[in-house]
Structures are given as structure tokens and as C-alpha cells.
Amino acid sequence: MKTSLCDILNIEYPIIAGGMVWCSGWELASAVSNEGGLGLIGAGSMSSAVLKEHIQKTKAATSRPFGVNLPLMSAEADNNIRIVMEESVPIVFTSAGNPSKYTKTLKEHGIKVVHVIANEKFALKAQDAGVDAVVAEGFEAGGHNGKEETTTLVLVKQIADKVSIPLIAAGGIASGEQIAAMFCLGAKGVQIGSLFAASNESSAHINFKNAVFAAMEGDTKLFFRKLSPTRLLKGDFFTKVEEAESRGASAEELLELIGIGRSRKGIFEGDLANGELEIGQAASLINKPLSVKEIFKNLLTEFDSAKKRLRYE
Amino acid sequence: MKTSLCDILNIEYPIIAGGMVWCSGWELASAVSNEGGLGLIGAGSMSSAVLKEHIQKTKAATSRPFGVNLPLMSAEADNNIRIVMEESVPIVFTSAGNPSKYTKTLKEHGIKVVHVIANEKFALKAQDAGVDAVVAEGFEAGGHNGKEETTTLVLVKQIADKVSIPLIAAGGIASGEQIAAMFCLGAKGVQIGSLFAASNESSAHINFKNAVFAAMEGDTKLFFRKLSPTRLLKGDFFTKVEEAESRGASAEELLELIGIGRSRKGIFEGDLANGELEIGQAASLINKPLSVKEIFKNLLTEFDSAKKRLRYE
Numbered sequence: 001m002k003t004s005l006c007d008i009l010n011i012e013y014p015i016i017a018g019g020m021v022w023c024s025g026w027e028l029a030s031a032v033s034n035e036g037g038l039g040l041i042g043a044g045s046m047s048s049a050v051l052k053e054h055i056q057k058t059k060a061a062t063s064r065p066f067g068v069n070l071p072l073m074s075a076e077a078d079n080n081i082r083i084v085m086e087e088s089v090p091i092v093f094t095s096a097g098n099p100s101k102y103t104k105t106l107k108e109h110g111i112k113v114v115h116v117i118a119n120e121k122f123a124l125k126a127q128d129a130g131v132d133a134v135v136a137e138g139f140e141a142g143g144h145n146g147k148e149e150t151t152t153l154v155l156v157k158q159i160a161d162k163v164s165i166p167l168i169a170a171g172g173i174a175s176g177e178q179i180a181a182m183f184c185l186g187a188k189g190v191q192i193g194s195l196f197a198a199s200n201e202s203s204a205h206i207n208f209k210n211a212v213f214a215a216m217e218g219d220t221k222l223f224f225r226k227l228s229p230t231r232l233l234k235g236d237f238f239t240k241v242e243e244a245e246s247r248g249a250s251a252e253e254l255l256e257l258i259g260i261g262r263s264r265k266g267i268f269e270g271d272l273a274n275g276e277l278e279i280g281q282a283a284s285l286i287n288k289p290l291s292v293k294e295i296f297k298n299l300l301t302e303f304d305s306a307k308k309r310l311r312y313e
Numbered sequence: 314m315k316t317s318l319c320d321i322l323n324i325e326y327p328i329i330a331g332g333m334v335w336c337s338g339w340e341l342a343s344a345v346s347n348e349g350g351l352g353l354i355g356a357g358s359m360s361s362a363v364l365k366e367h368i369q370k371t372k373a374a375t376s377r378p379f380g381v382n383l384p385l386m387s388a389e390a391d392n393n394i395r396i397v398m399e400e401s402v403p404i405v406f407t408s409a410g411n412p413s414k415y416t417k418t419l420k421e422h423g424i425k426v427v428h429v430i431a432n433e434k435f436a437l438k439a440q441d442a443g444v445d446a447v448v449a450e451g452f453e454a455g456g457h458n459g460k461e462e463t464t465t466l467v468l469v470k471q472i473a474d475k476v477s478i479p480l481i482a483a484g485g486i487a488s489g490e491q492i493a494a495m496f497c498l499g500a501k502g503v504q505i506g507s508l509f510a511a512s513n514e515s516s517a518h519i520n521f522k523n524a525v526f527a528a529m530e531g532d533t534k535l536f537f538r539k540l541s542p543t544r545l546l547k548g549d550f551f552t553k554v555e556e557a558e559s560r561g562a563s564a565e566e567l568l569e570l571i572g573i574g575r576s577r578k579g580i581f582e583g584d585l586a587n588g589e590l591e592i593g594q595a596a597s598l599i600n601k602p603l604s605v606k607e608i609f610k611n612l613l614t615e616f617d618s619a620k621k622r623l624r625y626e
Contacts, residue, residue: 119530139452140464148531151453151464153485153494154594158530160490172466177473181466181494184619217432217471218461226559246539248561281467306497310620 001179001303003188005166008132009091009112010065012036014189015179015299016135016168017196017292019069019093021045021143021278022267023204024196026054030061031201031292040067040093045264048079055087065090067114072097085109096144099129114168118146123159123167133166134159135191140172142193142280143263145222145229153185160186174282176302180310194280197267200291205270208277211235215283224258226251233277237262314492314616316501318479321445322404322425323378325349327502328492328612329448329481330509330605332382332406334358334456334591335580336517337509339367343374344514344605353380353406358577361392368400378403380427385410398422409457412442427481431459436472436480446479447472448504453485455506455593456576458535458542465495473499487595489615493623507593510580513604518583521590524548528596537571539564546590550575 005014017024017032019040029039041058043051051068058066068089070080073096081102084092092106095116103113107130115126116135126134136159138152139145150158152171160167166188173179174195182190197204198212211233219234223241232238244257258276266275290298318327330337330345332353342352352375354367364381371379381402383393386409394415397405405419408429416426420443428439429448439447449472451465452458463471465484473480482495483504492503510517511525524546532547536554545551557570571589579588603611 138464138466140467149534149594150530150597151451151466151485151594153451153464153466153491154453154598155530157488157491158597172464175470177498178466178470180497180623183623184493184497185490186622217463217468221462246561248559281462281464284463284471285467307623309499310493310496310623 001300003166003183005133005168005189008166009038011038013296013300014168015296016040016189016191018170018191018193019043019067020193020197021263023202024069025203026057026061027203028196028199028201028292029054029066030058032196033058033062033064033066035292035296036064037296038065038067038091040069042069043076043080044069044071044074045268046076048076048083051076051080052083052087055083055089059087067091067093069093069095071095072099072101081106084111093135099126099131103129103131116170118155119148119150120159120162123163127163127165131165133168133189134163135168135170136187137191138169138171139222140231140281141170142197142220142231142283143278145231147225147229149222149229152182156182156185156187172280172282174285176299176304177306179299179303180306184310194282195286195295196292197279198286198289199295200289204267207270207272208267208275209289211272211277212279212283213287213289215279215286217284220279220281220283224254227254227258231278231280233279233283235266235275235277236273237266237276314613316479316496318446318481318502321479322351324351326609326613327481328609329353329502329504331483331504331506332356332380333506333510334576336515337382338516339370339374340516341509341512341514341605342367342379343371344512345509346371346375346377346379348605348609349377350609351378351380351404353382355382356389356393357382357384357387358581359389361389361396364389364393365396365400368396368402372400380404380406382406382408384408385414394419397424406448412439412444416442416444429483431468432461432463433472433475436476440476440478444478446481446502447476448481448483449500450504451482451484452535453544453594454483455510455533455544455596456591458544460538460542462535462542466498469495469498469500485593485595487598489612489617490619492612492616493619497623507595508599508608509605510592511596511599511602512608513602517580520583520585521580521588522602524585524590525592525596526600526602528592528599530597533592533594533596537567540567544591544593546592546596548579548588548590549586550579550589
């Protein structure tokens with residue numbers, strides 16, 4: 001499964017665990033890196049002090065490369081950038097913001113930079129900003145999502161031939177067959193979210209994980225197109241949002257409905273009644289609790305069988 | 314590229330051109346079959362008399378297998394079923410309806426039957442009804458679409474291991490790399506819509522084709538979730554529908570807005586101001602007029618390069 005991305009990031013398998021709010025702490029990040037993938041700490045739900053603690057614990061738990069996902073729009077962005085440099089984090093994934101703002105500084109500190117995009121324009125912009133790779137994240141992805149609603153199958157094909165840096169496919173991927181499919185399109189790696197969000201090592205609450213295992217086709221939907229498109233899992237909050245949008249609720253009304261701290265409530269505290277449950281469409285493919293070790297074993301086996309499928313078709 | 318589907322349908326390549334309203338007449342169907350794929354006549358926009366004429370012209374233009382796509386909810390369904398049997402059409406694709414209603418009768422007349430679905434439940438139901446293969450059509454597809462909004466990448470993976478009959482992937486596919494990707498997931502063939510809708514042999518109006526060539530990422534969207542989800546291309550009608558849905562228009566109001574004959578106006582007559590333009594998300598991948606012959610050449614070359622990519626990763 002080795003690709004050029006492995007050389008750039010110094011990893012064994014080009015499998016990245018997304019840095020997800022309330023899921024991706026030091027336990028998940030270090031477990032993924034220890035299996036030869038790239039574990040990311042999700043700074044989006046962390047204060048700078050908490051982020052620092054998770055970085056130090058990850059370093060203690062793995063000798064392999066790991067990274068931090070930093071949403072650039074966050075109020076803590078400046079502080080968090082300082083911390084990843086102080087702590088010599090080897091790899092930073094930036095998202096939700098302008099990659100030209102921090103890429104040069106991070107690279108001057110010897111940090112590899114990968115930026116997350118959802119369309120061709122921003123892929124080229126990120127490449128121009130000097131990032132080492134881009135993640136193309138499609139409509140299937142959980143949580144915040146691109147405005148174009150381009151699916152991973154179309155997005156990765158659209159961008160793969162246009163950029164010269166390695167492309168990482170994301171959105172809807174929860175199996176080794178899908179990794180092979182992304183390689184066919186020209187991706188050099190994958191970022192997997194939901195599957196790791198529901199893994200044993202994820203910090204998410206067991207209630208949340210059980211809701212993911214129970215999810216069937218059609219049980220996640222994209223909402224908040226008037227604000228920032230977000231994919232949610234079925235539940236009380238989902239129903240409330242669906243009803244509000246169906247009758248044409250305004251952006252202001254939707255903002256009020258979201259309130260504050262809902263994703264923490266849903267994902268971290270397991271309050272399925274009031275929480276916001278962010279998960280990708282691949283939830284319907286995830287049916288039981290698995291350790292990161294088991295997940296890697298499955299992905300590698302499935303990848304090999306997909307390769308054989310293509311060879312003998 | 315040969316798969317078990319080729320043996321069942323007696324075709325050279327497991328590439329099917331979708332039977333699309335106002336696009337898929339005898340010229341497109343016979344051209345695709347002559348290249349070794351499977352051309353389908355789209356009965357959805359035809360009276361029984363017109364369908365009969367197109368079947369006879371297709372027979373005259375190709376000695377290879379071809380098919381007819383029959384939407385089962387159509388008012389003409391009973392008549393059209395009679396005609397395909399009278400005319401000994403070798404293959405019928407049924408969609409939008411219950412596969413158990415006609416499958417047995419068609420098969421007794423020696424006709425191969427393929428049913429189009431958008432979720433696992435209906436895939437299994439179609440298999441139980443005795444169809445020879447199923448098409449799994451994802452969220453990316455143009456025109457009418459599944460309620461679950463499952464993308465092709467997730468849908469094909471979801472269903473491939475659950476059915477024992479061949480699975481045909483559809484939605485968002487407009488390149489050979491994507492065909493290889495679908496094979497990795499377990500598909501035994503692909504149904505391609507938009508790329509053939511914009512081909513030289515399609516009956517669509519040149520204005521419509523030019524609008525497809527000009528389409529960029531984000532230029533198609535899914536509307537009419539309150540009626541029957543439908544993917545449209547940007548234009549005046551798109552803007553009107555978007556505005557109506559944003560303010561919470563009711564199903565009744567939307568029905569009135571659609572009116573009658575809009576897809577004919579948009580696709581066949583090229584009235585971009587008042588017409589309904591149905592096209593898939595893959596429109597952003599299609600940039601210039603191509604003949605069916607050129608399309609097959611490209612698909613086969615791209616498929617081979619994707620296979621190589623996977624082998625050497």
C-alpha cells in the first residue's frame with residue numbers, strides 16, 4: 001500500500017485518522033500511529049492547554065510520526081500554532097481557513113503541512129501556499145462539509161490530475177476496498193473519520209458509538225446549508241433541524257437552534273436527546289466496536305482483495 | 314474489462330449507457346451497443362408508438378444486444394412492456410417501481426431484466442423478484458434520485474457483498490478510473506449517464522450539451538426532497554426552485570412550479586431559461602463534445618491506467 005505520501009510523512013501505510021472533535025485525543029492518535037498509519041489529534045474541541053497535554057501524551061505513547069488537525073477559523077488558532085511549534089509536532093493538518101496564513105511559518109519550523117479542501121479551486125490555492133499534500137473531502141464526510149456537495153468519487157477524480165502534490169481522499173471511506181478505489185482515481189492516501197470515531201480508542205461516548213453502529217442507510221443527512229453545511233446522525237436534534245429547515249427557517253433561527261456546546265454534549269457526553277451527533281455517511285458500513293489494531297488488519301485485508309478483484313476482472 | 318455481467322448480457326464491455334429521458338434514442342443506444350457496451354433506449358419520455366419506432370431503428374442500426382429502460386410508474390408502462398415483448402428486445406432495465414410486477418413475465422419471454430435501486434433493501438427485493446442484475450445508483454446521478462442520498466462510493470460498498478447477482482454501479486461515473494474504482498468495490502459493471510447524455514449521438518439539444526460542458530463543481534444540486542429528489546443543473550429554473558425551497562415552499566407549491574413538460578423543454582428543446590435541466594454531478598468532469606467511439610476509447614485507456622496505478626502503488 002506504500003505511496004509517495006508515505007515517504008513525505010514518514011509513515012508505513014497512507015491511512016490517516018481524521019482529527020475529529022471529541023473523538024481524536026492522544027489515545028486514538030497514538031494507536032493509529034503505532035499501527036503504521038498517521039494519527040491526528042483533533043484540536044478543534046481543545047483549549048490550548050488541553051491540546052498541549054494531548055500532544056505530550058501522544059509523544060509518550062508512540063515513537064512514530066503523528067499530527068494535529070488545526071481548524072484555522074478557531075479562536076485558539078494562533079495559540080495552537082505556537083504550541084505545535086513549541087512541541088515540535090512533526091505534521092499539521094489545517095482546515096477551515098486560508099492555508100497561506102500559517103504554512104510558511106510551520107514549514108520553517110520543519111513541520112509538514114497538509115490542508116483540507118472540498119473543491120478544485122482551494123486545492124490549487126493550497127498547493128500554491130506550499131503545503132505538502134491536500135485532503136479532498138467529499139459530501140459523505142461527517143460534521144462540516146463543502147458548499148458544493150461534491151461527492152468523494154467525483155471530487156477525487158476532479159482534482160487528482162490537477163495537482164502535483166499528493167492527494168488524500170476523504171469522505172465515505174470505511175473499508176480497504178474503498179481505499180483501493182481511491183488509489184484508482186489517483187489518490188495517494190486516505191483520511192478516514194467515522195470508522196475511527198467509533199473505534200475503541202476514540203474519546204467519544206459509548207452512547208454515541210452505539211448510535212453509529214445502529215445507523216442504517218439514509219440515517220445521516222446534510223443540514224445547515226444556510227450557515228455551514230454539516231452532516232448529522234439521526235436523533236432528536238436531527239429531527240428538530242429537519243423540521244426547521246423544511247419550513248424555511250432563517251440562518252439566524254438555525255444559529256439559535258444550534259446553541260452552544262451541542263457537539264460536546266452529543267459526542268463526548270453521550271446525550272443523544274440534546275446533543276449534535278456528527279458522523280459521516282459511512283456510518284451505515286460500521287456495525288460493531290473494533291480496536292484500531294483490528295481496523296488496520298481489516299483495511300489491509302480488504303485492500304488486498306480489492307486489488308485481486310481488479311486484476312482478475 | 315470483461316466480467317460475469319458481460320456473459321449474462323452478451324456484451325463485450327460492462328459499460329451501460331443509461332436510458333435517459335430526451336437523450337437516449339436509437340442513435341445513442343445503437344452507437345453504444347456497436348462499441349461493445351450496452352445501449353439503452355429511454356422509454357420514460359416516449360409514447361408507446363415512439364418507443365416502437367426507436368426499437369425498430371435500433372435493431373436496424375446494430376446487430377448487438379441493446380435494451381430499453383422502462384420506468385414502472387409511467388402511465389405507459391403496461392403498453393411499453395407489451396411492446397418490448399412483441400419486439401423481442403433482449404434486455405430491459407426497470408426503474409421507479411416494484412420489480413416483482415413484471416420480472417417474471419419478461420423473463421418468460423426470454424428477456425434479461427435489470428432493476429435500478431438506491432438502497433440495500435430494494436436491491437435484495439429485486440434479487441428476490443428474480444432479476445438478472447441490479448443497478449445501484451448513488452446521490453451523484455442526474456434526474457430522479459434516492460431518498461437516502463447515499464453516494465455511489467458508499468452505496469456500492471454497502472450492497473456489493475449482500476447480493477449474489479451482478480451489481481452495476483451508477484452515479485458520478487464519467488471516466489475509466491472511476492470504472493476501475495467501482496470494480497474494486499465489487500461492481501461487475503457501470504451505468505454511465507451524463508457523459509453519454511452530452512455525447513454527439515445523444516438526442517439532447519446542443520444548448521443543453523453546451524451547458525453541461527460549461528458546468529463546474531457545485532453547479533448541480535439535489536432539489537424536490539418533498540416530492541421526489543431530483544438533481545438539476547444550474548440555470549433559471551434551478552434558481553427559482555432554490556429560492557422556493559429556501560423559504561420552505563410546500564410540496565403543492567413545488568408541484569405547481571414544476572408544471573408540465575419542463576424536462577422536454579430544457580433537454581430536448583434547449584430552452585435553458587424555462588426548461589428543467591437534469592444532469593449528474595459528473596457534469597463538472599465533462600468538458601467537450603465527444604462521439605460514443607471517442608468516449609469508449611477514453612474509458613478503456615483510463616481504466617488501464619487506473620489498473621496500473623493500483624498495481625504499482
